[in-house]
Amino acid sequence: MIAEETLLDELRRPETLDKAFEVLVNTYKERLYWHIRRIVLNHDDSDDVLQNTFIKVYKNINGFKGESQLYSWMYRIATNESLTFLKKKSNKMGISDAELQDRMVSNLQADVYFDGDEIQIKLQEAIARLPEKQKLVFNMKYFQEMKYEEISGILHTSVGGLKASYHLAVKKLEAFLKED
Amino acid sequence: MKKTNNKKDFKVPEGYFEGFTDKLMERIKTSNGDQKNLMLPKSDGFKVPDTYFEGLHSKIQSKLKEDETKVIPLNPWRKQLYYAAASVAIVVLLTIAVQFNQSPELTFESLANSDIEDYFEQTDLGFSTYEIAEVIPVDDLEVSDILEYQFKDENIIDYLDDDIDNIEELNLLDND
Numbered sequence: 134m135i136a137e138e139t140l141l142d143e144l145r146r147p148e149t150l151d152k153a154f155e156v157l158v159n160t161y162k163e164r165l166y167w168h169i170r171r172i173v174l175n176h177d178d179s180d181d182v183l184q185n186t187f188i189k190v191y192k193n194i195n196g197f198k199g200e201s202q203l204y205s206w207m208y209r210i211a212t213n214e215s216l217t218f219l220k221k222k223s224n225k226m227g228i229s230d231a232e233l234q235d236r237m238v239s240n241l242q243a244d245v246y247f248d249g250d251e252i253q254i255k256l257q258e259a260i261a262r263l264p265e266k267q268k269l270v271f272n273m274k275y276f277q278e279m280k281y282e283e284i285s286g287i288l289h290t291s292v293g294g295l296k297a298s299y300h301l302a303v304k305k306l307e308a309f310l311k312e313d
Numbered sequence: 314m315k316k317t318n319n320k321k322d323f324k325v326p327e328g329y330f331e332g333f334t335d336k337l338m339e340r341i342k343t344s345n346g347d348q349k350n351l352m353l354p355k356s357d358g359f360k361v362p363d364t365y366f367e368g369l370h371s372k373i374q375s376k377l378k379e380d381e382t383k384v385i386p387l388n389p390w391r392k393q394l395y396y397a398a399a400s401v402a403i404v405v406l407l408t409i410a411v412q413f414n415q416s417p418e419l420t421f422e423s424l425a426n427s428d429i430e431d432y433f434e435q436t437d438l439g440f441s442t443y444e445i446a447e448v449i450p451v452d453d454l455e456v457s458d459i460l461e462y463q464f465k466d467e468n469i470i471d472y473l474d475d476d477i478d479n480i481e482e483l484n485l486l487d488n489d
Contacts, residue, residue: 158370166366170359180365187373188380249358256354276357301444307352 137203144194158187161204164277165211171272172215174237174257176246182218186211205286212269212287234261252310259309263302270295271302 140160143153165186170179189210197206223233238257241247249257260268269288273279274295281292288295477483 155370158373162366162369166361167359170361171357174359176359176361176365183369184373184376188377191373191377246360246362247358248360253354253356253358256357275353303353310352 141194141197141199141203150194154191157190161207162187164204165207167277168208168273169211169215171276172212172269173218174241175244178218182211182214186214189214201286205283208287216265237261255310256306259306262309263305266290267298267302267305270298271306274299275303 140153140156143149144157162183166179166183169182169186170176173179173182186207190207197203201209219230219233223230226233228236238254238261241249241254241257260271263271266288270284270290273284273287274281281295284290284295285292290298
């Protein structure tokens, strides 16, 4: 894999931008896709948000100061794009964020790109009820198996705070799954 | 320091130490497994269409090109019109800014308590009240942090005199 500094350098030079951008997309597309998918749940929406994320990266790469790692910056853009997308969607439909989350989960059963069983649907219902931060931390830690240090660089939260959020999220999810 | 039990005043079941390491390792393995698996499913059931990732880069490239062609170049006379409008806007903004600058600088103290309370009510901190209560040490809190009104000793004595029939029922302990 190409070193981040080299890639960044090539992204900033107009003559190498397009080639480097292709490398960037191919390196991070899957990781960013799954990050977005677990927030917006539906494949078509994830595709839109992922494309917008990369377009933002392309257009703003010269504004990236290098204060954090490139992938943290892209994850932050992907997170913001996903949350903004959901906010716009709920505003457009005239419903609350919680209502939108409920609808998104109930739509999963009819989604051709979801083949989860009963327990996996219940897990999504439980995740939908978590506060936003706990939801992000849980998905990043549990499904994407990211390190707390990496999550900390993306969400700008201390490792201690993240551990507390993850612990609380797991406790709530287990309690929800134990019901009935 | 002697490591063996030479005096033999206690006994252990035969073969206890031989199997100890295996038993311990087995237990560690099991408890790690429990902790990792929890009771949550490891996969979430999401799928992507076949070959979705292969075509992604070209899709993004064509979207970027589409964005570029959408840019409408400004005509010279239009440009001048925009410059004129921008100059007027700058003059208006500067006038307003100068007037506003005469007001004192905003500090944390100048924020109304209601604004701060509103911020906490409106912002999703990601923790419930009970969760916050779990992490805030009670020992560091004084009653005055919660209650705005400070009771004077004579008020308390008056209250006890007037409203409490039998002071023994309060079951007060002298902690001092």
